[in-house]
Amino acid sequence: MIQVIVAAHGKLAAELVNSSEMVFGEVEGLHGVTFVPGEGQDTLVEKYEAIIAECDPADSVLFLVDLFGGSPYNAAARVAAKRPQDDIVTGVSLPMLLEVLDAKDDAKSAEDLATTAKEVGVMAVKSYRKPDETASFSSAEDTAVASSEDVEPEEDNTQYDPNGRMSVNLLRIDDRLIHGQVATSWAKAVKCEAIFAISDEVANDELRKELLLQIAPPHLKAYVISVDKAIKVYNNPKYASRNILMLVTKPEDAVRLIEGGLRIDTINVGGMTHKEGNKQLSDAVTVNPSNVEAFKKLLDMGVKLSLQKVAANKPVELTREKLDSIKF
Template structure:
């Protein structure tokens, strides 16, 4: 796995790494190196050398630094000598960049390849509201005129094998957020993210927030449960690799009983509300949840209980047992 050094003036590097791990989970082979007011250049260089020595693969190192030309950059630049073919430095450190770098390690073993990926993400993460304050984009070059009108694909058309591919189906109270948009998307590589919720489909603000939270290159949609049942049967989605999200196990059960062909559910989070038993840091259940999950299991659905890909799966049976014990008290 590519080793990552996050380096900055002051404690910025340590803070942004903590923020990143709140979103994508604990990370291995990543270290924060900080240049404090009382430190000299040799101090942060020593931190970097110790970090590199601790990595599983010190032949692949990515430095993410705050300022081009600052002391952290200069010390990284001194260390990179002799490793120009495999190491890389990227300045302008921000949170989207760091999250992208962590997620990219699931699909790339090259520090330099990850460096090229995170640049676009870092730039794309800089946004402004109201949008009228954003700098005007340059007009794109004129596209060639299409030879024929480009319209909707006619109903009944069979694309590919005519069956949508579910690369991940997840139960998560928050639906689309950082852990999903980065770590899971990098791991399962969907071309569509579909949040399936009657509540959110009729809430314009939440719907817009989810659609805007999609990572670069992936479209996000919000649809009601009945619509998802129709989409599952639509042969025009044969080339779709979907990451599908449910707010609750009840929504997942309704979709599956309606014909959505999901055989495995990732249980990410179920928020605690009054009357629910806390069974882990991320999951709380009430009696209805227990009954719903047991019905899903009886239908042959397998459960994969973990927040992020790097976590070890927990036992759904142990969770159900603990929930029953807690609710019986």
């Protein structure tokens, strides 16, 4: 296993670890090391070595630290100098940490994982005015972010199976649509080729649409489209067998998708933030009367509803009894 030690001045490392758990849940092999006034390099070395002593001797360590030449880096270098399987990356940030956690189980070595960390450390730095002007280790053609207009199929003479449909790997209700959890853990967990963020309101809001497309993973195509357009594209044989992650903001839109022909057995209920008058359904989901009726209709359609905030969490079935217990 590759152990990941995050170390930085003050309590930054501990808070980065806490923030990462909001996306991934608790991750085995992740450690945060604080560095507060009164401590020195020797203290940090002792903390690092205490963590390593609790790990399997065959494990390697990737240190993610804040400043090149700072005490967390220098102490890590003293440890890594005696352990050729370890590596260190500076400039730790939340995007870097999330990508490292997402990739660490597949990485062959700490050095391999360090390459991922460095790439993301550069690519994650963007400005609002020029979001696409980013230094990148990958070529421009590797980045595929599309607008909703690109979903419209072009005319061609190819013969397609008239019964072909898209393969929806996951339909998730999440009123934030594309965000950190989706861009990292969910996209990888369902092995999708593209993300459809489906909302009539957002599709007609150019600013919100632009912001969502900026957040999408660079290796996936992302689209912000209306419910009607999603139904049209799903039923177009040209796109048969494409593996899609579909996101909607509310269960009412999931009902519309199914009524429009979408074939789905289970819907993931991820996050519906609190609004005035809503009732708490779970720690991440609040509902209004219309939402409850839509959830019940989905159950009547034979769809299983699964409450699951992050991919690492165990899904909890949303039952009719639970919905009936909600009183307004």
